[in-house]
Amino acid sequence: MTAALPPWLQRQLQALLAQRGHALLLDGAAGLGQFPLALALATAWLCEQPEQGHACGDCPSCRAVQARTHPDLCVLLPDALALELGWPLDPWTQERLERKEIKPSRQIRVEATRAALAFAQTTSARGRAKVVLIHPAERLNAESANALLKTLEEPPAAVRFVLASEAAHALLPTLRSRCQRHVLAWPGEEEGRAWLAQAAADEGLNLDEATLAACWRLAAGRVDEALAWARLGLDAAQWRQLPQRLAAGDWGGTLEWPLPRQLELLQLLCHDALAHAFGAPTRYFDASTLPAAAAPARLAALWQALQQARRSIEHPYQAALWSAAWAERVRAAFAGPALHSQSSS
Template identity: 35%
Template sequence: MQLTVLFPWLIEQLLRLMANPAHLAHAILVHGQAGIGKRALGVAYARALLCESTDAALRAHGGCGECSACLWFDQGNHPDFRKVIPEALAVAEGAELADDAAEPGEPAEGTGSRSKKVPSKEIRVDQIRALHGFMSVATHRGRARVVLMYPLETVNDIGANALLKMLEEPPPNTVFILIADHLGRIPATVLSRCQKVFVATPALPVAAGWLAERGVADPEAALALSGGAPLAALVFAEDEQALASHREFLGFLARPGIEAALAMAEAFGKTPPGPLLRWLQQWVADCITVRLAGRIRYHPAQSKVLAQLAGAARLDALMRLRQRLDAVRRTIDHPLNTRLVLESLLTAYADAMAPTKA
């Protein structure tokens, strides 16, 4: 686990966490949009809590990076720290399978069958139960004991019960840092035991500036692709295919028509619906705000065409379409027929823009 510099938009938040005596709350739940760096914040906070530097400012900024605690932490073997994540994610992060829950010097529970099993996408209950051993002995360094767990949504019901018991009777000096994108998927019993820490999506200029420093040619377009989340935007910006799809999709939105809507639904009918719905939602949002208030949030580069389109569109139909998009996106995780949904939404869009029809 190597922490480089914490993302600039998260530094203030880390300082607030460290400055607030409530950080001794034994469980905090860091939540906010995906792709904005919540995990990096959780890692920096854990490192800050464990750092043994006498310089409080260095500790507050995520650890000095030089004391024994920071060095152990960076090597992934601080004795008072555990990271609990799904096996599949650990593989993606480049870790050895199933070494997260293992006690030093003793075999990890439930990891005997590390043969050819598909890595789990859930945080398994035995990973949570394995924390008992970690928490039943005194801390090695006499400071905090820290458990970092993400994504909390992947803890199943049995695991949530095991976790709840720990949160109800926490050993002293223990801090749980839990991370989730969607609070709605966390059991209310677990939620009630945590101090919630919301991480805001960074402002567009901050996110765009950060992406530009990383050589992203069109940061605003990349952010529009990813709902404003800079880390997700960086992934998109390096994905030529996603960028091409976005260009094609915007091309349609800028020149709407019923026949084109049907063709688009056909062309995009087999792609994951999430990004497409977000693009349409953002475009419709811009149509509405430019019409009502002269403001454009997501597509500053297309301000001229948006103003033209929105000026001629039927506002009531756009408002209805926005409501439908909100409803459809809430059910996005359920299987749906992408082509049919797109067909219905894109023809409704073309219809709202009726004056541009042939």
């Protein structure tokens, strides 16, 4: 499992395996690989035949981690993410989801947190260690975070916690201060792009250099993000057309993308349109592909609305209606003269 880690995560794993301490916080922008790194650490800590501290990948413990059935590993995820990644849920949640009494949560449930903390209090089944992996830690609600805090204050022996986070500033400061913090390193461009090309090929995506470059640019160096863009299946020419199409209200196949992806794309577009309007360099798209300059005030308002939407996107909504409403908002923001403020509409 660890062999598949990209080289920059492999280097970080090496450094982290040399550290002691019972709680580690892996902190960095989304898409830098905190979850695979956390899992690689857990696998190495639990491995029964470690090779210079690294997981062997072949012992009963390593195999149990791969099968997601290790009795000494508790992976605490929001329900929705666990279902997406294929990790088992805690029995409380599993039962209620099966009976359709609850919906998959995007937060880490307090019931699941309590189950993880109870797990931490029991003795190791395979006699090496016990690991609680929490991802993303900022999705612990206040009740969960408080419960965890108490355990981190007096950690049971032989239990190690690894918290992966994409927004560590959102964690309780007291929780942060009880962990050793590791800031995720960014890949170098060359190794990052090489990894992206390989990962895309491994998934059967047949993408040319220009398309991979477009995805890399959209992700601003976050490899998981770049791969997520690549999976959408657009080619370089389609990526180039997208800003103007969206600005014209023509969403085409974009409507079928997951809503968070649509929202992310709009944010990148809005970011670059604003930068362009102020004469600053663009970051995600080629300036030549952007729609004609729109009024900065309207773009700024759109930006604010998108930020707001990002916070509420966890709530249930009607996907088609959502997209249609945003298509119109975006079109309106880019429509009309750039230098006048909107008098009426």
